[in-house]
Amino acid sequence: xxxxxxxxxxxxxxxxxxxxxxxxxxxxxxxxxxxxxxxxxxxxxxxxxxxxxxxxxxxxxxxxxxxxxxxxxxxxxxxxxxxxxxxxxxxxxxxxxxxxxxxxxxxxxxxxxxxxxxxxxxxxxxxxxxxxxxxxxxxxxxxxxxxxxxxxxxxxxxxxxxxxxxxxxxxxxxxxxxxxxxxxxxxxxxxxxxxxxxxxxxxxxxxxxxxxxxxxxxxxxxxxxxxxxxxxxxxxxxxxxxxxxxxxxxxxxxxxxxxxxxxxxxxxxxxxxxxxxxxxxxxxxxxxxxxxxxxxxxxxxxxxxxxxxxxxxxxxxxxxxxxxxxxxxxxxxxxxxxxxxxxxxxxxxxxxxxxxxxxxxxxxxxxxxxxxxxxxxxxxxxxxxxxxxxxxxxxxxxxxxxxxxxxxxxxxxxxxxxxxxxxxxxxxxxxxxxxxxxxxxxxxxxxxxxxxxxxxxxxxxxxxxxxxxxxxxxxxxxxxxxxxxxxxxxxxxxxxxxxxxxxxxxxxxxxxxxx
Numbered sequence: 231x232x233x234x235x236x237x238x239x240x241x242x243x244x245x246x247x248x249x250x251x252x253x254x255x256x257x258x259x260x261x262x263x264x265x266x267x268x269x270x271x272x273x274x275x276x277x278x279x280x281x282x283x284x285x286x287x288x289x290x291x292x293x294x295x296x297x298x299x300x301x302x303x304x305x306x307x308x309x310x311x312x313x314x315x316x317x318x319x320x321x322x323x324x325x326x327x328x329x330x331x332x333x334x335x336x337x338x339x340x341x342x343x344x345x346x347x348x349x350x351x352x353x354x355x356x357x358x359x360x361x362x363x364x365x366x367x368x369x370x371x372x373x374x375x376x377x378x379x380x381x382x383x384x385x386x387x388x389x390x391x392x393x394x395x396x397x398x399x400x401x402x403x404x405x406x407x408x409x410x411x412x413x414x415x416x417x418x419x420x421x422x423x424x425x426x427x428x429x430x431x432x433x434x435x436x437x438x439x440x441x442x443x444x445x446x447x448x449x450x451x452x453x454x455x456x457x458x459x460x461x462x463x464x465x466x467x468x469x470x471x472x473x474x475x476x477x478x479x480x481x482x483x484x485x486x487x488x489x490x491x492x493x494x495x496x497x498x499x500x501x502x503x504x505x506x507x508x509x510x511x512x513x514x515x516x517x518x519x520x521x522x523x524x525x526x527x528x529x530x531x532x533x534x535x536x537x538x539x540x541x542x543x544x545x546x547x548x549x550x551x552x553x554x555x556x557x558x559x560x561x562x563x564x565x566x567x568x569x570x571x572x573x574x575x576x577x578x579x580x581x582x583x584x585x586x587x588x589x590x591x592x593x594x595x596x597x598x599x600x601x602x603x604x605x606x607x608x609x610x611x612x613x614x615x616x617x618x619x620x621x622x623x624x625x626x627x628x629x630x631x632x633x634x635x636x637x638x639x640x641x642x643x644x645x646x647x648x649x650x651x652x653x654x655x656x657x658x659x660x661x662x663x664x665x666x667x668x669x670x671x672x673x674x675x676x677x678x679x680x681x682x683x684x685x686x687x688x689x690x691x692x693x694x695x696x697x698x699x700x701x702x703x704x705x706x707x708x709x710x711x712x713x714x715x716x717x718x719x720x721x722x723x724x725x726x727x728x729x730x731x732x733x734x735x736x737x738x739x740x741x742x743x744x745x
Contacts, residue, residue: 239313242299243320243378250291250325254357257348258703262287263356278352281359285373288325292374295321296381310386311379318378322371329354329370333363435587439580447579451651453691454586455644459668460675460683461593462640467669468678468726469606470633471613472526473534475665476541480638482548482660483517484510484645489563489655496558503569507646514642515635522634526627529616541665549657562656566649582651589647593640597680600636609633667691674715676722685723 253259260279266272266287267280274280296314332354335342342349358366439447459481466474487510491501501509525536547553549560557563568576569585576582600606608629611619620626649655667690675686690711715722 235309235313236316239299239316240320242295242313242317243324246291246295246298246317247321247324250288250321251328254328254353255346255348256703256706257353258706259284259287260348260353260356261703276352276356276360278350279356281356284356284359288370288373289377292318292321292377293381293384295374296378296383297385298381299378300382300385307383307386310382312382314382314385315375315379318375318381319371321378322374325374326367326371329357330363330367333358333366337363432591435591436584438587439583444579447583449692451579451583451586453687454583454590455648455651456668456671456687456691457590457684458586458593458644458647459641459664460671460687461590461597461680462637462644463668464672464678464680464683465597465600465609465640466633466637467672469601469609469613470630471609471616472630472633473530474537474634474637475534475662475669476537476539476544477637477641477668478660478662478664479521479537479541479544480514480518480641481645481648481664482544482655483638484514484642485649485655485659486548486557486563486645487513487642488646488649489566490557492567492650493563493565495564496555500567503567503650506567507569507643507650510646511639511642514645515639518634518636518638519631521638522631526630526634538662538665541662545657545660545662548660558656560657562654562659563649564654566653566655568650568653579651582647586647589643593643594680601680605629605632670712674711674722676725678726679722679724682722682724682726689723 250259253262263280263283265283267274267283270283270286272280272282274282295317299313299317300310332342332349336351336354342354357370359369360366361369438450442450459477462480463474463477466472466477488503488506490497491499491506491509492503494500521537521540525533528536548557548562550557551559553559554561568582570576576585608619608624611622611624612626612629616626645655648659652659671686671690672683673686674689675684676682
């Protein structure tokens with residue numbers, strides 16, 4: 231019905247209009263315009279931002295408005311176009327009116343930076359595309375109106391036409407036939423094929439440090455440390471189903487154990503690196519057990535709150551002046567010793583990256599063995615329904631303690647390598663955001679999936695390093711990515727097979743085998 235079409239367009243227009251205004255208020259539109267303008271080599275005369283880049287960015291958002299509005303209709307081309315046009319008009323009215331209001335306030339010499347730090351005169355001029363106030367507002371309105379209409383058309387072309395549906399169904403059917411063919415199954419079951427594949431993978435991994443300089447080796451090392459922590463948290467959250475928001479505490483314990491045992495100050499023990507690393511792993515695992523004994527009878531939100539509090543307690547104690555003679559206080563621990571083999575110290579980022587890759591491979595092997603063991607099956611049963619698991623004779627308390635201890639030990643290893651590589655560790659390295667980052671990469675990558683953890687680490691830690699200009703918007707990107715993943719791909723980037731079947735069981739049941 232026409233009312234549904236208009237309603238869908240209005241709803242999409244309001245949502246995207248609010249989003250665009252929010253992006254303007256936090257200055258993201260300026261950053262996005264500069265990135266697009268630099269990538270496409272578009273020249274600009276404004277002091278802040280890039281007009282051509284902003285036009286492209288706003289146009290892409292307008293296409294999104296139209297597509298989102300048309301998706302809500304699910305009807306003919308006329309409904310898709312009408313809904314996309316309405317969505318574009320509504321977004322254009324909101325953004326145009328907002329730009330006009332900002333332009334008038336700026337012309338009246340009202341300093342908007344008192345209220346929003348990113349609304350400088352230069353940024354407001356960029357929102358008006360360097361034009362007069364009325365003309366700039368009109369450009370915003372027309373841009374979203376046109377691109378909204380085109381977005382509705384594109385959605386119909388790429389999502390509604392029968393040929394595309396047939397192509398998608400044909401592709402899925404052929405892919406299923408190939409993966410289930412006798413030849414592919416023979417290759418998968420051949421141990422020699424697996425040996426060759428793993429050998430090629432190892433060669434690729436251990437050639438990475440030689441292909442890049444110190445900066446990228448440091449970046450890949452940071453991603454690798456988050457992979458180590460992600461593998462540990464994946465056991466706790468993905469395998470056992472326990473929500474841990476204080477995971478950074480075990481990372482901090484591993485880092486501080488390494489620092490206090492190898493640095494000349496404040497304790498002056500100066501143990502060998504390898505002995506200190508084993509002690510850091512053991513101390514983190516023991517802390518996981520000690521924390522788990524009193525709190526693991528809790529479930530869900532209560533467990534998350536308790537672990538969150540534990541993480542904050544460790545951070546506060548680390549920066550406390552009362553313990554500064556033991557932990558270094560706010561200044562942290564410096565001059566942490568690094569590893570050495572046969573008298574050769576690890577002094578470059580390449581050396582540490584080799585070590586981190588080797589540690590990741592070991593943890594992947596351990597995690598894979600655990601996942602397919604009796605313990606892994608107990609974790610899976612406990613994750614699905616703890617009450618039923620108890621009725622089947624599974625000791626849920628022991629299983630939880632084992633998951634917490636192993637996950638904490640993995641985090642302790644990551645913390646020890648982090649401290650040794652940086653030769654420093656302090657309270658600011660172990661904030662709540664570390665726990666949030668690791669939890670996000672597990673969710674985005676795919677809970678319970680080892681490849682998903684690796685993919686999530688590269689997406690959430692690798693991409694921000696590659697795009698340094700987006701560093702200020704890391705939290706915004708995390709939140710937006712989580713919302714997108716929960717709506718369109720709740721199983722994650724690279725989900726575990728079981729989780730994929732759980733979330734798409736109905737779709738696969740209705741999927742035809744062939745055309």
